Amino acid sequence: MTVGTAVSTVLDRDGLDALITLLAEDGRTVIGPTVRDQAIVLAEIGSGADLPYGWGVELEAGHYRLRSRADGAAFAHSAGPQSWKTYLHPQRERQWTADLTADGDMEVREETSPPPSYAFIGVRPCDLRAIAIQDRVLGGGPHADTRYAARRRQAFVVAVECTEPGATCFCVSMGTGPAVGPGYDLALTEVVDGRGHRFLARVGSPEGEAVLARLPHVPADEETAGTARRLVEEAAARMGRTMPEVDLRELMRETLDAERWNDVTARCLTCGNCTMACPTCFCTTVEDVTDLTGEHAERWRRWESCFDVDFTHLSSGPVRASPLSRYRQWLTHKVGTWHDQFDSTGCVGCGRCIVWCPVGIDITEEAHALDAERAAASGDGEVER
Numbered sequence: 181m182t183v184g185t186a187v188s189t190v191l192d193r194d195g196l197d198a199l200i201t202l203l204a205e206d207g208r209t210v211i212g213p214t215v216r217d218q219a220i221v222l223a224e225i226g227s228g229a230d231l232p233y234g235w236g237v238e239l240e241a242g243h244y245r246l247r248s249r250a251d252g253a254a255f256a257h258s259a260g261p262q263s264w265k266t267y268l269h270p271q272r273e274r275q276w277t278a279d280l281t282a283d284g285d286m287e288v289r290e291e292t293s294p295p296p297s298y299a300f301i302g303v304r305p306c307d308l309r310a311i312a313i314q315d316r317v318l319g320g321g322p323h324a325d326t327r328y329a330a331r332r333r334q335a336f337v338v339a340v341e342c343t344e345p346g347a348t349c350f351c352v353s354m355g356t357g358p359a360v361g362p363g364y365d366l367a368l369t370e371v372v373d374g375r376g377h378r379f380l381a382r383v384g385s386p387e388g389e390a391v392l393a394r395l396p397h398v399p400a401d402e403e404t405a406g407t408a409r410r411l412v413e414e415a416a417a418r419m420g421r422t423m424p425e426v427d428l429r430e431l432m433r434e435t436l437d438a439e440r441w442n443d444v445t446a447r448c449l450t451c452g453n454c455t456m457a458c459p460t461c462f463c464t465t466v467e468d469v470t471d472l473t474g475e476h477a478e479r480w481r482r483w484e485s486c487f488d489v490d491f492t493h494l495s496s497g498p499v500r501a502s503p504l505s506r507y508r509q510w511l512t513h514k515v516g517t518w519h520d521q522f523d524s525t526g527c528v529g530c531g532r533c534i535v536w537c538p539v540g541i542d543i544t545e546e547a548h549a550l551d552a553e554r555a556a557a558s559g560d561g562e563v564e565r
Contacts, residue, residue: 189397190404191368191379196254197228198395199338199366203299208336211267212301213260218246220260222267225301232257239346239420239531242540251372255302258346259530263459264307265314267298268331272482275466280475295327299336303364305357306349306528308339310459312363316522317462336387339364343411347420348531350544354423356528358415366392369408380408421531421544423515424551428525432516435550436508444546445504447539452485454533454541455510460526463491486510511546 191199204210204226212225215232225231231254238245239258249256278288303311311332318328342351342358351357360367365388369380380400383389424431455461465484470477484491487506492499500506518526527543534542 188380188382188400188405189392190400191381191395191397193228193377195396196231196368196379199391200225200228200299200301202391202394203336208297208299210299210301211264213255213257215246219244220246220257222260222262222264228254231255231302236344237346239348239535240540241348241534241542242537244535252377253344253370253372255340255368255370256344258342258344258349259304259306259459259532261457261532261536263457263530263532264300264303264311265459265462267296267300268311268335269314269318269325269328269462272480273327275479275481278477291327295330295334297334297336298331299338301338303337303339304342304530305339305360306342306351306354306530307459308337308361308363309354309356309528310530311337312361313460313522313524313526313528314462316524317460336391337364337366337384339367339384341367341369341408341412343370343415345415345418345420346531346535348534348542349419349529350421350423350531351529352416352419353421353425353544354525354527354529359412364388369412371404371407371411373407375403378404380404421529421534421542423529423544424548426551428515428547429517429519431547431551431554432512435554436512438550438553440546440549440553441504441508443549444541445502445507447541448503448507449539450487450489450503450506451538452487453536453538454543455485455487456483457532457536458514459528459530459532460514461485465491486513511543514543515547 200210210225211222213220213232214223214225214230215235216223220232220235220237233254234249234252235257236247236249237257238247274291276288276290278286281287315332318325319332339360341360345358364384367382367384371378381392383392463484463486464481466479466481468477468479486509489498500509514526
């Protein structure tokens with residue numbers, strides 16, 4: 181088996197369980213999807229039994245429900261409330277500590293705890309692209325986040341191709357799925373049919389090749405490989421949402437004064453749920469805390485949202501004081517000016533911002549509405565949805 185070739189193998193359920201056990205025995209913290217609190221969440225798992233076998237999800241704008249599946253599939257569910265940035269770019273992280281010494285000086289120590297060695301099981305193609313985007317934002321350039329880069333270097337990624345898109349998924353529009361792209365160590369495609377429950381496995385790195393060689397597996401047969409391809413192709417044709425087939429960067433630039441912004445921000449609560457759930461949003465702030473003696477202080481970095489009115493606060497007040505200005509900033513940055521900063525879109529089509537918006541605002545609906553308004557203003561008439 182050679183990395184980068186089309187050669188693939190097949191694991192059964194015991195083989196998948198052996199993969200999780202092996203990665204844990206190698207000293208990795210294994211993170212994967214599991215059922216908890218009426219949702220499929222990402223958490224540390226100890227064996228294949230922790231995976232959400234037999235569970236799927238029902239998604240819509242502002243709506244998420246678990247539903248049982250008769251086929252017993254482990255990965256036939258769409259993106260949940262968390263993304264992998266929870267582990268690579270933690271919600272809250274200490275930067276340094278400071279203590280007052282006996283002679284009255286201040287001793288400052290940078291946080292140097294070793295980063296965890298993660299193994300991620302079940303990374304969706306859209307989330308795999310999101311990790312690549314965060315690699316560019318946080319791991320590249322002249323001011324790289326060294327702690328992010330250290331966690332990322334040590335992460336072992338097991339991607340899973342999507343065969344069951346949700347009603348809020350639009351990865352095809354963003355070119356991020358449902359087939360897996362680069363960036364994984366191992367890629368799996370789940371197949372459940374009359375021949376049983378199995379996983380087509382492909383290698384994406386030398387480390388992935390070494391791990392797979394230690395697992396019980398058999399060479400892939402053409403029927404399994406063909407079924408896996410068909411399932412992914414069928415998933416691509418069943419996307420629940422689409423983006424308009426236009427240059428989104430240009431669309432955002434040409435509709436900054438559109439009436440639609442008033443409509444959407446009349447509904448927006450500026451709660452920031454969309455930024456918290458988004459797998460690529462990366463904004464942070466810092467908070468300094470002290471103990472009651474005043475002799476010990478710490479600086480922590482935590483996630484922040486551009487929907488927070490204080491996010492752009494300057495001496496004269498916030499730059500974006502209105503909900504309209506904050507929502508417009510988020511959307512135009514996400515699919516527009518992100519290109520200017522990072523040479524890519526910031527949206528991967530996972531649909532989390534739609535599902536976890538408490539009032540059901542839909543990024544794809546807003547993009548289509550802006551496109552329709554632009555077309556009407558130019559005399560081209562209503563665009564087809």
